[in-house]
Amino acid sequence: MKNNGIVIFGGTGDLAYRKLFPALYNLFCLGKLPRDYRIVGIGRRDYSQEDYKNIVRDWMKDFSRLKYTESDFNEFKELIHYYEMDMSKEEDYNGLIDFLNNQGIIKSELIYYYAVSPQLFLPITNGLKKVQCCTGKTKVIIEKPFGENIESAEKVYDSLREYFKDENIYHIDHYLGKEMIINIMTLRFENAIFSGVWNKDFIEKVEINAYESVGVDSRGGYYDKSGALADMVQNHLFQIMSIVAMEKPEDSSSYMIKEAQGEVFKSLKPIISENIDENLVMGQYKGYREEEKVNSDSTTETYVSLKVEIDNDRWRGVPFILRTGKKLHTRESEVVISFKSMSKNAGGNSIIIKIQPDEGVKLDFNIKKPGTENQIEKVGMDFCQSCILENRENTPEAYERLLYACMESDRSLFSQWNHIELSWNYINNIIDSYKKYSNKLYMYEQGTKGPKEAL
Known part of the structure; x- marks a missing residue:
């Protein structure tokens, strides 16, 4: 495993509940996530750690590919953490870093997943940069749409490329x-x-x-x-x-x-x-x-x-x-x-x-x-x-396959910026x-x- 955890911005949204957590649960049950892996869901809602884990539990029962069992989930939930913050405010990212540090999470070896609307891509990136979370090992996954046109797509990509290495930016297309x-x-x-x-x-x-x-x-x-x-x-x-x-x-x-x-x-x-x-x-x-x-x-x-x-x-x-x-x-x-x-x-x-x-x-x-x-x-x-x-x-779901590919630094299943640029033009x-x-x-x-x- 080439990273030690994933931070999901938009951790209280449908994408996180329906796709990302089930994919991570499946990977855990298959032995593809180490026991010390960390999953941090970020949202604006006031949830306790236990409340958040119980919500995730309910979604797992309906959406995990592998058979849900209480024993598997009780082990899986030990990986899950929740942090409440306003993702649009740069000053809130200092608290996020304190939280990660208190949990013993190494910020330089994380995947940051932008499971949010494109309007939040830039504020999140600036916030991470402010607290020095964008290092040579850090990866970022962004969901489509990759902009509303070529101009907005370039703006999003340029802002990411300013802080992350090209090879660490993953444009996810679940197809x-x-x-x-x-x-x-x-x-x-x-x-x-x-x-x-x-x-x-x-x-x-x-x-x-x-x-x-x-x-x-x-x-x-x-x-x-x-x-x-x-x-x-x-x-x-x-x-x-x-x-x-x-x-x-x-x-x-x-x-x-x-x-x-x-x-x-x-x-x-x-x-x-x-x-x-x-x-x-x-x-x-x-x-x-x-x-x-x-x-x-x-x-x-x-x-x-x-x-x-x-x-x-x-x-x-x-x-x-x-x-x-x-x-x-x-x-x-x-x-x-x-x-x-x-x-x-x-x-x-x-x-x-x-x-x-x-x-x-x-x-x-x-x-x-x-x-x-x-x-x-x-x-x-x-x-x-x-x-x-x-x-x-035995067939992984799309997000299960894509998340694991990112963890293993395999870019073959992801969209590439020059493809996005050519198709937008x-x-x-x-x-x-x-x-x-x-x-x-x-x-x-x-x-x-x-x-x-x-x-």
């Missing part, structure tokens, strides 16, 4: 910790039947879909300022696309994987501004403007379908269609690889990589229908990884073209597939 996202590389590069046809000569199009059946819920204030393009496409879907499209890395190191992904972002073909409507459809579900903290005349998109191309020898001319939306007919994330038809008598094959809620791979192929002379039918082979009980019990150009040449926003009914105009 990159999902089992089937990681498995894409194995599927592509370790199977001869796929690796040789993963290019423009055989593939007709690639679709990356992330559908949600829920609305904005309590996130209306944040979401109305970002929208689906910034909330999902710029980070999650672009990262998945880079893994699907990248060249095989020279080796399996995190550096070479990130270099291969980066080449995809550099090769994105600019969309001609006047043709924006041919490549982008924005929608909003009916009733969105009545959601809590959403402007009554909001033009924020809750649905996006975007067509991009990668201008290199492997992919030139192949459309990548990225779709995401809220209040749709299903909750489902998948990658669909559609192959070209080999003859006029049969349709093309497809590979569907299912990311959530089910995990697995489905392959469709053509075969002669039994009992006929020339009739061809499509059949499928479906591997459902999440259907296997053993896999469910590309998305900013799209937004500028949309505002100048389109501004069309299509309304769609809740529970449907989105606007009928979608790509």
Whole structure:
């Protein structure tokens, strides 16, 4: 273990309770956290140490991947501490250091997790700097959104880089910790039947879909300022696309994987501004403007379908269609690889990589229908990884995998700043073209597939 503890700013929020503490509990039960590891939750609420641990206990019962037991939790809770403070006030960080010192926690070997809104990133960083918590060993994990645009993203990154080393700044994108996202590389590069046809000569199009059946819920204030393009496409879907499209890395190191992904972002073909409507459809579900903290005349998109191309020898001319939306007919994330038809008598094959809620791979192929002379039918082979009980019990959750990777200084599952910068620049150009040449926003009914105009 390359650090001795984690401090969670936002330790009383949903992210901490639903994802971070369950992940840490699982790691502890698996023997991946030492007994002297320390977990400090920070919030503004007036909790005693015992009150806080009891709250965490209740969430563990519902959200831990491994079976909850009182004996395991009683050991795990000895790692947990709570500290009440106003994270926006620099003067409060002196008290935090006194608290850490009193608990015997070595401040220079901690991970600081910013499980808070982006507006608090700078005050927290300045507070840590003031009390000399940002050393060569200190790591920081920040949640998306990585800014609301390229300008705000740069401001956040510059402030972090002033105090933390580049290699110690971890931009977390929980999609990159999902089992089937990681498995894409194995599927592509370790199977001869796929690796040789993963290019423009055989593939007709690639679709990356992330559908949600829920609305904005309590996130209306944040979401109305970002929208689906910034909330999902710029980070999650672009990262998945880079893994699907990248060249095989020279080796399996995190550096070479990130270099291969980066080449995809550099090769994105600019969309001609006047043709924006041919490549982008924005929608909003009916009733969105009545959601809590959403402007009554909001033009924020809750649905996006975007067509991009990668201008290199492997992919030139192949459309990548990225779709995401809220209040749709299903909750489902998948990658669909559609192959070209080999003859006029049969349709093309497809590979569907299912990311959530089910995990697995489905392959469709053509075969002669039994009992006929020339009739061809499509059949499928479906591997459902999440259907296997053993896999469910032994497969880490995304945050569990990502937290442990950070502890071990493995950056391969995290977003990298140059990727964020490249994708923001590309998305900013799209937004500028949309505002100048389109501004069309299509309304769609809740529970449907989105606007009928979608790509």
